[in-house]
Amino acid sequence: MAEALISRLLSRGTYTAGEIAVGEPTAARRQFLLETYGVTTCDRNLEALAGADTILVAVKPQIFTHITADLAAIAAARPLVLSIMAGVPLTTLEAAVPQCPVVRAMPNTPATVGAGMTAIAPGQHVTADHMQQAEAIFAAVGAVVTVPEPLMDAVTGLSGSGPGYVAVMIEALIDGGVAVGLPRATAQTLAIQTVLGTATLLQTTDLHPAVLKDRVTSPGGTTIAGIAQLEAAGVRSALIEAVKAACQRSQQLGAS
Ligand SMILES: NC(=O)c1ccc[n+]([C@@H]2O[C@H](COP(=O)([O-])OP(=O)(O)OC[C@H]3O[C@@H](n4cnc5c(N)ncnc54)[C@H](OP(=O)(O)O)[C@@H]3O)[C@@H](O)[C@H]2O)c1
Known part of the structure; x- marks a missing residue:
């Protein structure tokens, strides 16, 4: 560092x-x-x-x-x-x-x-x-x-531990790509660039993530079909709980 x-x-x-x-x-x-x-x-x-x-x-x-x-x-x-x-x-x-x-x-x-x-x-x-x-x-x-300073544990839970969450997400997207027939190397390129591109788009345009999501979900289309599966699996809640758990762990480590 x-x-x-x-x-x-x-x-x-x-x-x-x-x-x-x-x-x-x-x-x-x-x-x-x-x-x-x-x-x-x-x-x-x-x-x-x-x-x-x-x-x-x-x-x-x-x-x-x-x-x-x-x-x-x-x-x-x-x-x-x-x-x-x-x-x-x-x-x-x-x-x-x-x-x-x-x-x-x-x-x-x-x-x-x-x-x-x-x-x-x-x-x-x-x-x-x-x-x-x-x-x-x-x-x-x-x-x-x-x-x-009291928010440092919260920072640890989000941006400090966040690269781990995003890495898991990218790995899963790659596996998904392989599951639907893509060569692993190609799936990796697609997954990483998609995450990077989406983050860059949100940062550059200052667009709210929900607005971007609405824009890319056409009625009866592919993206809403995928998002419905994410919601059924509780991905949104899992990420919220991940940040909370990492924040709590940081508080515990700080107190010990
Ligand atoms: N890496 C991250 O993503 C990250 C994120 C947030 C915070 N941090 C914090 O950043 C700090 C450094 O992390 P790091 O990942 O860069 O670890 P690191 O690569 O192990 O760096 C620690 C450095 O300290 C040197 N060092 C060891 N004993 C020393 C001494 N007595 N006097 C002076 N220097 C000494 C080490 O030298 P040798 O290698 O020669 O032993 C090494 O260059 C840690 O406190 C960590 O909590 C890191």
Whole structure:
């Protein structure tokens, strides 16, 4: 995830390679980042953090406790701290860097190809300028929305886990295509492009999904026959329940 951000922040010119330092424990990975992006790499996080005005915490949540001492050591400089760690609340982050502006972010996997959806939530010391800066950084890997932190579990249930739901949906469409005689590779192309095209159409035209559905269902036609089956199988309700279940699971994980 951090590499996706570095790559796109550089290609968009948000930062130059000379402005980015990465703390990375693995030598081969440091070498790769240096050769590929020309960024400064450090085996000790403290070296990367020293003098930084903006810090992105992109380690796994379970590694966070290993880096809190390094973060505490530079907190007096009051850098803007951005965290993409799933499930780590602002209170925990702010305790690690007292008085620092902290923004908690929840990106999703399509961010790795620049088509992500990131929700950002401001901590107590964050100003409008900080939020603008955070938004500009995450805009490098897709769309950005601001939410109050209590809605982060809901974000996780929808856009965080959503790529999984859509992948299952696409896989099922492919199987459906195979069931009616299409070669699997052709069915895959048709399914992926149909989902991508429909999402692009809705996004570009701002059309309500129900209006699009009405437009593509001619009386007695093929699409309404298919939709009747979706309704009979409770697909609409299954998706609603999926978002609710993932949100609840995120709440449970956050509380444990
Ligand atoms: N992937 C997603 O779709 C997604 C979505 C939302 C949120 N997130 C969050 O984003 C964060 C990163 O996820 P990811 O998928 O990018 O995981 P990842 O590929 O495992 O990235 C974690 C990075 O942290 C490095 N690291 C490990 N220990 C470190 C230490 N002590 N100091 C500094 N760096 C250290 C790892 O280096 P090595 O590889 O060399 O060990 C690796 O480059 C996680 O907190 C996750 O919850 C990810």
